[in-house]
Amino acid sequence: MTSPALAPRPSPPGGYHAVVVGGSSGGIDALLQLLPALPATLQAAVLVVLHLPRDRRSLLVDIFQPRCALALREAQDKDAITPGSVSFAPPDYHLLVDAGPRGPHVGLSLDAPLHFSRPSIDVLFESAADHYGPRLVGVLLSGANEDGVHGLQAIQAAGGLTIVQDPASASMPTMPQAAIAALAVDHILPPEGIARLLADLHQRQQL
Template identity: 90%
Template structure:
């Protein structure tokens, strides 16, 4: 499949407030391109779901923090969602965006798995779309099932920007292929292309 990099459509007047990223098998390789490319001056909050073994401690913060300019953390229930930070879903918990009087915060849930996955990409994407609407960027990476496809559709229906990893660059192309089949995504790019697009949005003060 040829890479598609469409002309960016106009961003919301206040720019994008959050970036949500989902991936499964092969997703860490893609994130190694994306997260280190995010500048320390980023104004959007970044929330990440990767399918991880439920019975093991996540090492994502330890893996990525030495490579990244932004502060990283494993999300805790009721954490404030702050601009210019990256939050990873902990193993065996769904990660949600909840609204509150002091602003958006993290919610963690032990509701049943979706697509055999907890955390579920769909749960994060759908809750973020409900809160951020057109001020949201959704990115779906490599993976071996269809988790995240419905969530990406929800982001698009809310007016957010949708990005899918080019299946040809994915270790497991099933997830991006399902997204491409299910909706007209705004951008289909390899990880380095996604990183470049985010850098361009930031330079235009949309992130």
Template identity: 60%
Template sequence: MNDQAPVSESRAVGPWDAIVVGGSSGAIDVLNVLLPALPVGLAASVIVLLHLPCDRRSRLVEIFGYRCDLPVLEAEDQQAILPGHVYFGPPGYHLLVDHGPRLALSIDPPVNFSRPSIDVLFQSAADCYGERLLGVVLSGANEDGADGLAAIHAAGGHAVVQAPATAAMRAMPDAALARVPASQVLTPEDIAAFLAQLPTQRLP
């Protein structure tokens, strides 16, 4: 597959109300590039979902809390989604977006052998935000996230995929590109630069 997929059909206009990011193996290294680039007072909410072992506590909030200029939280059931905040999905639960907007946690069966499932998050976020949503698929070793990214694209949102050649595990970005060929394909550094230019709120 051509790692630099055509982006002429891309609808990157923004601004977006929310950014959903999904990844698996190799994605934490990419998040180390992306999340510190998020600007202070970002107008969008950021919801990040990684495949995590369900038998141990996640340390992602600890890891990224001091590396980001935005508040970093672990998602809780029925938690209001606020702009300029980063939410990480907890292990062992599907993470969804409900109208409000609010986060919701579910113990429904795994999807694509995964709970949490990126597809579940992306599809629910597409239902809630429509064209005001930006979806990002990062490195990973399975196809989770491909159908969800297609849902975001179909709803009028914008799709970004990590360039497969830069991924530690390219199965996930390859699958996303197969489902959404119009995705914008970027290196981690270029995704970070893209995010760094997103609009911010007017702070008091």
């Protein structure tokens, strides 16, 4: 299943300011195609939640940094959210977007898990939708539960762009299937198609 190369709605004036990405089982495989395709000149901030074991150090920065042109980091509480960077949620913390007088920054929370997960995709997506509104792109990848569906709905309600991995390309299709059943997403694409779409938005100076 694929969708057109461009969003059905016009991009917001000034383009998109942030991309939020969520995934669970199979999400790393999708990210290995998506993140290396993002150019060093990207003007949007990228924030990523993957369901990780709570009691182990995350190796995501170690895995992805050699493959990526963008600067990657594990998010720390109160970090500034800056264009052209990728921030991963640390294990056992919810990752949020908080507003501040100097611009958006990272918030980390030990609130109860959602969908048995901390970090939760819904928590990131909903907080980002509150802050960025129509200037947000939400990407939901492979996974085995329904985390991220409510968050993607919040992004759509705020006027943001919604993208879901094609379930046929996902090793765990439950998460993308749940999103497709719950809302009319803008794009349903395999990981390489998502990468092409984001690259196209960047080339049009919208990302």
